[in-house]
């Protein structure tokens with residue numbers, strides 16, 4: 001018996017563990033101080049009432065012989081028509097037309113980010129941005145693929161563009177981005193689509209934060225770009241859109257037009273799913289189907305606006321202090337340049353000790369994250385305001 005030795009190539013992820021340990025140690029040493037976490041990557045507002053109502057009704061369906069449901073329908077890898085149709089509607093509002101067979105319901109974007117790799121050879125070269133959402137990196141390390149990096153930095157606004165000297169087969173794009181909050185325009189994505197086609201590569205486009213986009217020139221789906229259906233798979237989630245982090249539901253789009261080596265990737269993915277997956281629960285799917293209804297959209301917008309206001313509070317504070325950042329708009333993340341040339345962990349300690357505010361050091365997301373820092377808009381409005389007052393007072397003083 002041999003283990004998959006590629007697992008031994010994984011770097012230990014100390015980031016969130018160290019943030020937690022340092023925060024706990026500070027609290028233990030200063031029990032009288034109130035520490036505010038602007039490092040939260042999880043949603044904090046409850047599910048929308050329409051979702052709760054739909055899930056309650058679905059639970060009742062399960063209680064009666066006439067309406068009870070077992071495994072989901074075979075036709076679309078266990079996705080119910082009502083949910084698939086609502087997702088089609090969501091895309092149609094972005095000007096994108098999808099067929100039901102192109103929509104695969106998942107238990108979230110993270111699982112499918114990893115699972116989708118089953119349909120690609122381990123010989124492929126993978127291009128990920130630096131800094132990066134660690135899942136893209138680690139899932140490929142586990143499979144032993146060669147990984148190359150696209151430099152995201154202050155010069156390109158943390159939105160790297162393709163460079164034809166980079167030969168890649170699988171390309172990860174996350175927009176709006178975690179951790180940087182930066183989001184691509186349709187024109188920029190068109191350049192990526194053209195590059196992918198030239199390389200005969202496939203783009204894995206993570207649109208987990210697409211519902212935060214408000215600027216009309218920014219893309220909410222890669223399929224808003226002409227030609228993307230021939231080169232891109234899109235991964236989406238109800239997690240940040242509708243607060244489903246604890247419920248678990250997402251969807252992956254594999255267009256019928258996506259063919260490599262004469263083989264339909266849609267058919268490969270359908271085969272993979274029907275072999276290794278038995279679908280998302282009926283109750284969850286019914287809750288998700290309520291999200292993209294007229295009333296559902298209205299209710300989730302209320303929650304999204306709450307987070308957007310928090311992001312603006314943080315962005316306004318940084319503007320006032322003259323601190324460079326990306327995100328803060330079209331994203332729940334704010335990625336800032338640490339003041340006075342501080343390194344990421346140095347700024348973490350400085351902020352914790354002097355303002356009792358916790359963020360996430362950018363260096364934990366890759367080499368290019370050194371000297372940068374991530375704040376999030378997922379806290380309460382009250383705490384976000386309070387944290388910004390403290391940051392303002394501290395950094396005004398030090399400048």
Ligand code: PLP
Pocket residue numbers: 041107108109110111133174177178206208236237238239245249250
């Ligand atoms: N993709 C990105 C970029 C994320 O930041 C996250 C969660 O933080 C996910 C995917 C995972 O989403 P899900 O909860 O649907 O698994």
